[in-house]
Amino acid sequence: MTKSNFTRRGVLKTGAVAGAGLATPTIFTGAVWADAHSGFTNAPQGDTVTLGFNVPQSGPYADEGADELRAFELAVEHLNGGGDGGMLNTFSSKVLDGTGIMGKRVEFVTGDTQTKSDAARASARSMIEKDGAIMVSGGSSSGVAVAVQALCQEAGIIFMAGLTHSNDTTGKDKKANGFRHFFNSYMSGAALAPILAAQYGTDRKAYHLTADYNWGYTTEEAVRSSTEAQGWETVNSVLTPLTQTDFSSYIAPVLQSDADVLVLNHYGGNMVNSLTNAVQFGLRDRMVNGKKFEIVVPLYSELMARGAGENIAGILGSQNWDWKLENQLGAKYAGTNAFVQSFGTKYGFPPSQAAHTCYVQTLLYADAVTRAGSFNPCAVVEALEGFEFDGLGNGPTLYRADDHQCFKDVVVVRGKENPENEFDLVEIVEVTPVDQVTYAPDHPQFAGGSLGTCNPGA
Amino acid sequence: MEAIILQVLNGLDKGSAYALIALGLTLIFGTLGVVNFAHGALFMLGAFCAVTFSRLIQVSHTVIDETQKDFLGNPLKVDVPYIYDFFGQAAGDVMIDWAVPLSILMAIPVMIGIGVLMERGLIKHFYKRPHADQILVTFGLAIVLQEIIKYFYGANPIPTPAPDALVGSFDFGVMLGFDPGGIVYPYWRLVYFLFAAIVIAAVFAFLQFTTFGMVVRAGMADRETVTLLGIDIDKRFTIMFGLAAAVAGLAGVMYTPINSPNYHMGMDFLVLSFVVVVVGGMGSLPGAVLAGFLLGIIEAFASMPEVLNVLPGINQIIIYLVAIVVLLTRPRGLMGRKGVMED
Numbered sequence: 090m091t092k093s094n095f096t097r098r099g100v101l102k103t104g105a106v107a108g109a110g111l112a113t114p115t116i117f118t119g120a121v122w123a124d125a126h127s128g129f130t131n132a133p134q135g136d137t138v139t140l141g142f143n144v145p146q147s148g149p150y151a152d153e154g155a156d157e158l159r160a161f162e163l164a165v166e167h168l169n170g171g172g173d174g175g176m177l178n179t180f181s182s183k184v185l186d187g188t189g190i191m192g193k194r195v196e197f198v199t200g201d202t203q204t205k206s207d208a209a210r211a212s213a214r215s216m217i218e219k220d221g222a223i224m225v226s227g228g229s230s231s232g233v234a235v236a237v238q239a240l241c242q243e244a245g246i247i248f249m250a251g252l253t254h255s256n257d258t259t260g261k262d263k264k265a266n267g268f269r270h271f272f273n274s275y276m277s278g279a280a281l282a283p284i285l286a287a288q289y290g291t292d293r294k295a296y297h298l299t300a301d302y303n304w305g306y307t308t309e310e311a312v313r314s315s316t317e318a319q320g321w322e323t324v325n326s327v328l329t330p331l332t333q334t335d336f337s338s339y340i341a342p343v344l345q346s347d348a349d350v351l352v353l354n355h356y357g358g359n360m361v362n363s364l365t366n367a368v369q370f371g372l373r374d375r376m377v378n379g380k381k382f383e384i385v386v387p388l389y390s391e392l393m394a395r396g397a398g399e400n401i402a403g404i405l406g407s408q409n410w411d412w413k414l415e416n417q418l419g420a421k422y423a424g425t426n427a428f429v430q431s432f433g434t435k436y437g438f439p440p441s442q443a444a445h446t447c448y449v450q451t452l453l454y455a456d457a458v459t460r461a462g463s464f465n466p467c468a469v470v471e472a473l474e475g476f477e478f479d480g481l482g483n484g485p486t487l488y489r490a491d492d493h494q495c496f497k498d499v500v501v502v503r504g505k506e507n508p509e510n511e512f513d514l515v516e517i518v519e520v521t522p523v524d525q526v527t528y529a530p531d532h533p534q535f536a537g538g539s540l541g542t543c544n545p546g547a
Numbered sequence: 548m549e550a551i552i553l554q555v556l557n558g559l560d561k562g563s564a565y566a567l568i569a570l571g572l573t574l575i576f577g578t579l580g581v582v583n584f585a586h587g588a589l590f591m592l593g594a595f596c597a598v599t600f601s602r603l604i605q606v607s608h609t610v611i612d613e614t615q616k617d618f619l620g621n622p623l624k625v626d627v628p629y630i631y632d633f634f635g636q637a638a639g640d641v642m643i644d645w646a647v648p649l650s651i652l653m654a655i656p657v658m659i660g661i662g663v664l665m666e667r668g669l670i671k672h673f674y675k676r677p678h679a680d681q682i683l684v685t686f687g688l689a690i691v692l693q694e695i696i697k698y699f700y701g702a703n704p705i706p707t708p709a710p711d712a713l714v715g716s717f718d719f720g721v722m723l724g725f726d727p728g729g730i731v732y733p734y735w736r737l738v739y740f741l742f743a744a745i746v747i748a749a750v751f752a753f754l755q756f757t758t759f760g761m762v763v764r765a766g767m768a769d770r771e772t773v774t775l776l777g778i779d780i781d782k783r784f785t786i787m788f789g790l791a792a793a794v795a796g797l798a799g800v801m802y803t804p805i806n807s808p809n810y811h812m813g814m815d816f817l818v819l820s821f822v823v824v825v826v827g828g829m830g831s832l833p834g835a836v837l838a839g840f841l842l843g844i845i846e847a848f849a850s851m852p853e854v855l856n857v858l859p860g861i862n863q864i865i866i867y868l869v870a871i872v873v874l875l876t877r878p879r880g881l882m883g884r885k886g887v888m889e890d
Contacts, residue, residue, distance in 0.1 A: 147697075147702075148702065149811060150702065151702035152701050152703045325852055327852050327855060328855075328859075330862065332815065334815045335561055335806060337557045337560070337561070337736070337847075338557045338558075338561070338847040338850035341550070341847075341851075342550065342850075342852050342853075344549075344553065344728070344730075344731055345550045345553070358811075361704045361807055362704075362806050362807070365706075365806060365807060366805075366806070369716065369733040369805070370733055371716035371731045371733070375728065376728075377728075393703065395703060395706070396705065396706060396807045396809075397704075397807070398706030398708060398807070399708070400706075412618070429619075430619065434619065439618050512618065
């Protein structure tokens with residue numbers, strides 16, 4: 090027989106004390122509280138600084154998240170003086186010297202967004218409160234980016250967005266503590282429209298299939314307004330459920346309409362399936378109004394394009410960056426080859442645009458802290474606002490102060506007819522110069538919301 | 548008119564997938580009385596049999612080609628499938644091209660094996676447990692199977708094209724006397740529909756015209772009496788579980804050229820298949836097939852712009868609306884039998 094030392098009263102008392110301890114938000118009990126003098130959340134203690142990389146490690150975007158994580162690891166390696174230095178050698182700002190950030194060795198923690206807003210917020214919160222992350226970056230969806238950006242604003246943390254393309258991230262949902270290097274729906278529309286007009290003519294009738302969520306709406310609006318300004322007519326636009334897998338019943342009515350262009354405002358698995366179905370129904374071989382039927386995918390993802398296989402051949406779309414930029418268009422896009430070399434040597438294949446934007450965002454954050462001479466988020470915000478830089482693969486780029494959006498050239502690509510391997514699926518058609526994709530901060534597609542003021546937290 | 552015919556065709560091929568999955572589901576429910584939430588995962592495993600088979604026959608050795616460079620400027624490594632060494636390049640290319648139909652040969656034994664293993668290893672321990680327990684354990688199993696596939700194959704969809712001869716579409720409208728280009732239908736979807744019809748007919752024939760099928764049907768009607776007659780009905784039901792797994796697996800194999808398979812595809816079909824089973828009538832095989840095609844066609848029509856303009860969003864709820872109406876008017880489903888799940 091065993092004798093228990095627990096008494097009911099004892100257990101209750103212990104439970105009450107433990108419960109009170111657990112219920113106290115850790116943001117008040119962690120490193121922040123201990124370092125109240127520094128006046129901002131998670132001020133780095135000792136000789137290390139912790140960054141939080143919040144990427145989809147499970148769910149349908151797990152492969153994209155894995156590529157982002159590779160890029161983050163590489164950026165941390167380079168910041169700490171490891172490897173060949175990558176883009177540190179080509180970056181126009183020269184304050185980063187491979188000794189970490191302001192002499193503190195960079196460490197990182199990772200979270201799994203699952204591409205769900207609530208899960209992403211929970212993992213970001215955990216990285217901030219438990220691990221003391223001073224900055225959060227990553228992600229593969231605009232819903233997640235907007236949610237995590239708002240959380241970082243409340244917590245007094247800098248958010249360096251990963252792959253997020255919706256106008257709203259730096260439009261109605263923009264926040265002072267959030268920064269986006271990736272391009273957006275408006276820029277895709279503005280970059281694509283002149284090239285679509287040049288390639289397919291100005292007398293076209295477009296049919297839109299649009300994913301029924303925030304990113305889909307802003308992308309359709311951007312592409313519609315840009316193409317209509319070029320003379321195109323939009324004959325119909327149909328919202329498709331995000332969970333849809335077989336798009337045949339949405340493709341069939343396209344055959345009945347007199348549209349001669351199908352615009353697929355879909356991303357990821359939706360894009361793979363809708364494009365595959367459209368090609369199955371013979372849309373690529375179709376002649377309407379005396380013209381060859383065309384399909385357009387406004388936002389390309391190289392990783393997802395692999396899923397569509399040969400169906401992407403000849404399809405036009407836009408990208409934030411492509412690993413062939415410097416080789417094909419010259420030294421203006423310096424940094425591209427340095428990054429591809431580092432990434433390719435370490436992992437054996439070229440990086441995706443998601444990997445590129447995450448790598449660049451990490452360097453930009455480290456650079457801003459170093460130039461500001463402080464980890465204080467408000468000092469970092471000041472250093473990033475209006476910052477002009479070069480040598481990170483996109484050519485001369487501006488981090489605009491009004492909305493924390495990067496302005497740079499946009500790459501228009503086309504699916505290759507005969508890809509040589511699974512990493513070489515698209516060819517660069519043209520690069521639309523930055524001034525053609527720049528818009529006023531108060532543009533209607535970005536209306537509503539304001540940056541507010543930076544929050545140092547604590 | 549063309550639009551209607553096209554949506555009926557779309558509904559038929561979508562319905563084929565629903566019917567095949569629902570047939571297996573209701574077969575398991577009718578024989579073993581188990582609500583199998585892992586059935587969608589069996590569909591997904593079937594699709595990955597096709598992926599695995601096409602990867603297996605493309606297992607390659609590397610040859611360095613000094614004349615070409617890779618993206619880092621190093622000599623290009625070219626993969627040469629072993630199948631070229633064994634059968635020559637021409638025959639090898641044909642086999643690679645026809646990988647999806649050929650993978651049926653691998654999928655049948657593999658899926659029966661998985662089905663039997665699943666039933667003997669896990670599900671038989673839950674026969675006497677409440678349906679809620681069965682749902683929990685099979686749903687858990689589905690998640691485990693999904694994660695295993697994701698671990699080995701990644702989260703991205705994997706393109707698994709149809710043979711070149713069956714890629715593309717044909718003009719159905721011209722055959723019916725309509726304008727060219729009005730009713731264009733992909734070859735492979737027609738193949739899928741015919742394949743589904745053959746499999747469904749084969750399952751019905753097996754149950755209807757063989758002694759084994761007769762015993763199973765007798766067992767479905769009155770398990771105790773059949774057991775008292777000295778027949779080992781459990782063994783036969785295990786085989787039926789394997790057969791149901793194979794039907795779901797074959798549905799998955801043939802579906803891969805329609806949509807590139809990913810680890811999550813089973814879940815996408817699972818909920819709808821359950822609705823199909825409920826609308827058809829729990830335990831009714833013809834009901835499952837009928838409801839599968841019916842809901843496929845209704846779903847296709849609800850996605851037409853003409854319908855969406857009048858009732859926005861109807862495409863997302865139509866199946867559940869139909870289910871509610873059917874259950875209100877015919878509580879046992881379209882062809883449900885009295886006494887099933889009513890105890």
